[in-house]
Amino acid sequence: MPGERKWYVVQTYASYEKRVKDDLTQRIKAMKMQDKIFNILIPTETTIVVKDGKSREVTRKLYPGYVMIEMVLDEPSWYTVRHTPGVTGFIGAGTHPMPLSQEEVDRIMSGMKKSEDAPKLEIGIKPGDTVRVTAEGVRKGFTGPVVEVNQKSGKVKFRHDMLGGSIIDIDYKDLEKI
Numbered sequence: 001m002p003g004e005r006k007w008y009v010v011q012t013y014a015s016y017e018k019r020v021k022d023d024l025t026q027r028i029k030a031m032k033m034q035d036k037i038f039n040i041l042i043p044t045e046t047t048i049v050v051k052d053g054k055s056r057e058v059t060r061k062l063y064p065g066y067v068m069i070e071m072v073l074d075e076p077s078w079y080t081v082r083h084t085p086g087v088t089g090f091i092g093a094g095t096h097p098m099p100l101s102q103e104e105v106d107r108i109m110s111g112m113k114k115s116e117d118a119p120k121l122e123i124g125i126k127p128g129d130t131v132r133v134t135a136e137g138v139r140k141g142f143t144g145p146v147v148e149v150n151q152k153s154g155k156v157k158f159r160h161d162m163l164g165g166s167i168i169d170i171d172y173k174d175l176e177k178i
Helices: 017-030 075-082 102-117
Strands: 005-012 037-041 044-051 054-061 066-072 087-090 120-123 130-133 143-150 155-160 166-171 175-177
Touching: 005 017, 005 075, 017 037, 017 066, 017 075, 037 075, 044 102, 066 075, 075 087
Parallel strands: 044 120
Antiparallel strands: 005 066, 005 087, 037 066, 044 054, 130 143, 130 175, 143 155, 155 166
16 A cells, blocks of 8 residues: 555675665655655664673664664655665665565564563583583583583583593583683
8 A cells, every 4th residue: 555654674784784774764854755754674683692601781772784674655755765875775675675574574673672672692602522520620621522502501411531521501601711
């Protein structure tokens, strides 16, 4: 239906997503398109990356090179978006932009919300790696190969040879990869 608010996806030059968002925001004001172009979104997810025993929060683009725009598609709004520096075109068939389905929008939005509420944990340890316990206590200095990594809980199981090949379950923060 013409005049209906929908989400569209535009392709940008590599790593130009933020610049396109900022430039388009300025163009919307300058060209008085606030009643046609409403939201500009760069879908991202937050991940906690653990490397060398240190954790840091990293925000990653879910779809590098793409920006989502909520708008009423007509000739002036299409022109405003299409001629924004860094935009290479709309996603769609030929010259006809295709809106995202509501299911697609809901899936992307809920993925971003989950990421904000509970960032995904990315541990730089995988089965087969050799680790050493760094935490103070009886197990400090124990080493062995990783058997299992639980990304959700942050627990790592590794086999320690000095205890008869027993499996030790320990928090990733207390380990270092060797």
